[in-house]
Amino acid sequence: MCNSNNDSCNSPLNKWTFLSKCDIMDLDTEELLELYNMKKQLKKENAILQEHIENFYHIWTNDKGVFLSYLPDSTKPKGRKPVTATTKEKLERKIIDFYLEREQKKENQKEQERLTTLRNIYSLWLNIKGLETNATSYIRRIDNDWNAYYTTDPIIDMDIRTFTKAILKEWALNKVRDKELTKTQYYNMSMIIRQCLDYAVDHELIPLNPYNQFTVDKKLLKKVKQPEDGTQVFLTNERPLIECEAWADFEEKGCTSALAIPLAFQLGVRLGELIAIKETDISPDGKYLHIQRMVQKQERQRPDGSWYPARWEAVEHTKSSAGDRMIYLTKEARRIIKTIIDSNKENGFYDDGFLFIHGGKRINPRAVDTRIRKYCDHINISSKSTHKIRKTYISSLLDGGININEIRKQVGHEDERTTLKNYCFNRKTSVENESDMEKALAI
Incomplete structure (x- = not known):
C-alpha cells in the first residue's frame, strides 16, 4: 500500500514513479484513478514533445551547456522565438507548458465562439x-x-x-x-x-x-381596451348572491373550502395567501391575521426543455417584502374563521394547522377558483375569478373612505400607485350610479 506521507510521493513525476512501482492490488480506488490520470497526462505530454521535435524544432545545447529550442511565434520575423533552460528536463517542461497553454486558449476561444448566439x-x-x-x-x-x-x-x-x-x-x-x-x-x-x-x-x-x-x-404598441368595471369587481347586487351560494354549499356538503370565498371578501388577500393561512397566524386577541406565507406553483424543467406537471406547494414567504403583513379581521371574518375551525375539529380534519382542508389535506387554489366560477354561473353573471374579490375588497375600502396608504399596507402592495391604478373600480350598478348622479347634481 502506498503511503501518501512518503517523501517519494511529493512531486507529480516521483509520485507517478512510486505509484507505478506499487503492486496494483495494493492500490485503493482513489490511487488507481490518480495513477490512470497521471498516465494519461504523461502520454499526452510525451506526444506533444515528440511532435514538437519531429515537425518543428529539435533540442540542442550550445557551447555553454545551455539547452535550446524554438517555439512558434507568428509575431516574429521567422515565425519563431527561442526558448532556453539550464537542463533538458526544464526545457521540455517549458515546451510542453507552451503547447498546453496554447491548447487551453484555443478551447477558451471555441467556448467563447459558442456563446455568440x-x-x-x-x-x-x-x-x-x-x-x-x-x-x-x-x-x-x-x-x-x-x-x-x-x-x-x-x-x-x-x-x-x-x-x-x-x-x-x-x-x-x-x-x-x-x-x-x-x-x-x-x-x-x-x-x-x-x-x-x-x-x-x-x-x-x-x-x-x-x-x-x-x-x-x-x-x-397595441392599445389595450380598459375593462368595464362590472367585469373587474363584484357589483353591490352580486356579492350577496355569491356569498349566499357559498354558505349554502358549505351547509349542504360541509366543505370548508366554500367558505374561503366569503372570507376572501373580508380579507382581500391573494388566493395563494388565502389557501396558506394557518390557525397560528391569528393574533392572541383574534383581531389580526399575520400573512407570512403563500401557496404557489412549483414547476421543474426536464433536460429536453419540456416541463414536468406543476405542483402546488406552501412556501414561507410572500410575493414581496410588503406582502408580509398584519391585516385586520372584521367581526364577520372572525365568525367565518371560527366556523371553519369548528367544522375541521368536528370532522377530525387536520393538516399542519392549515385552515382550508378537504379530505384531510390542504386544498389547492384551483378548488376555490373553480367554485366561484360555478357560483357565478348559478346566479347568471359573467365568470369572475377570486382575484376579482381582491379588487372588490380594495374598491370597497376606497368607497368607505379608508386612507390609501392604509389600504396599500392591508393588501401588501409596495406602492399605492399599484393599488389605485389596477384595483380601483366602481362597484355600483347603473341604477345606483344614476341615483348618485341625480343627488350630486341636484340644486
Missing part, C-alpha cells in the same frame, strides 16, 4: 434567472415567451457581435408590428433579448448592449 446564451441566462427567484412559474412564463417569439426567428442564430442599434431597433419594430404587441407583451418579449445581451456584456463577450441604446415608441 442568443440560442446558446439563452439557457445559461435562464439558469441565472432561475437562481434569482423562487417563483418557478415565472421561469416557465419566460420559456413560453421564448418559444412564442424566438425559436423560429433567425436572430437567435446570428452572431451577437454583429448586432447594432440599427439592426435591433428594426427587428424590434417588425416584431411589434407583426405580432401586434401590447405594452406588457413587448416588455416580456424584449426582456429576454435585452437581458441575454446584458449577460453577454457581463461575460465580456460584447463590449456593450446595443438593445439599451433605443426605445420603442409607446404609440406603436
Whole structure:
C-alpha cells in the first residue's frame, strides 16, 4: 500500500514513479484513478514533445551547456522565438507548458465562439434567472415567451457581435408590428433579448448592449381596451348572491373550502395567501391575521426543455417584502374563521394547522377558483375569478373612505400607485350610479 506521507510521493513525476512501482492490488480506488490520470497526462505530454521535435524544432545545447529550442511565434520575423533552460528536463517542461497553454486558449476561444448566439446564451441566462427567484412559474412564463417569439426567428442564430442599434431597433419594430404587441407583451418579449445581451456584456463577450441604446415608441404598441368595471369587481347586487351560494354549499356538503370565498371578501388577500393561512397566524386577541406565507406553483424543467406537471406547494414567504403583513379581521371574518375551525375539529380534519382542508389535506387554489366560477354561473353573471374579490375588497375600502396608504399596507402592495391604478373600480350598478348622479347634481 502506498503511503501518501512518503517523501517519494511529493512531486507529480516521483509520485507517478512510486505509484507505478506499487503492486496494483495494493492500490485503493482513489490511487488507481490518480495513477490512470497521471498516465494519461504523461502520454499526452510525451506526444506533444515528440511532435514538437519531429515537425518543428529539435533540442540542442550550445557551447555553454545551455539547452535550446524554438517555439512558434507568428509575431516574429521567422515565425519563431527561442526558448532556453539550464537542463533538458526544464526545457521540455517549458515546451510542453507552451503547447498546453496554447491548447487551453484555443478551447477558451471555441467556448467563447459558442456563446455568440442568443440560442446558446439563452439557457445559461435562464439558469441565472432561475437562481434569482423562487417563483418557478415565472421561469416557465419566460420559456413560453421564448418559444412564442424566438425559436423560429433567425436572430437567435446570428452572431451577437454583429448586432447594432440599427439592426435591433428594426427587428424590434417588425416584431411589434407583426405580432401586434401590447405594452406588457413587448416588455416580456424584449426582456429576454435585452437581458441575454446584458449577460453577454457581463461575460465580456460584447463590449456593450446595443438593445439599451433605443426605445420603442409607446404609440406603436397595441392599445389595450380598459375593462368595464362590472367585469373587474363584484357589483353591490352580486356579492350577496355569491356569498349566499357559498354558505349554502358549505351547509349542504360541509366543505370548508366554500367558505374561503366569503372570507376572501373580508380579507382581500391573494388566493395563494388565502389557501396558506394557518390557525397560528391569528393574533392572541383574534383581531389580526399575520400573512407570512403563500401557496404557489412549483414547476421543474426536464433536460429536453419540456416541463414536468406543476405542483402546488406552501412556501414561507410572500410575493414581496410588503406582502408580509398584519391585516385586520372584521367581526364577520372572525365568525367565518371560527366556523371553519369548528367544522375541521368536528370532522377530525387536520393538516399542519392549515385552515382550508378537504379530505384531510390542504386544498389547492384551483378548488376555490373553480367554485366561484360555478357560483357565478348559478346566479347568471359573467365568470369572475377570486382575484376579482381582491379588487372588490380594495374598491370597497376606497368607497368607505379608508386612507390609501392604509389600504396599500392591508393588501401588501409596495406602492399605492399599484393599488389605485389596477384595483380601483366602481362597484355600483347603473341604477345606483344614476341615483348618485341625480343627488350630486341636484340644486
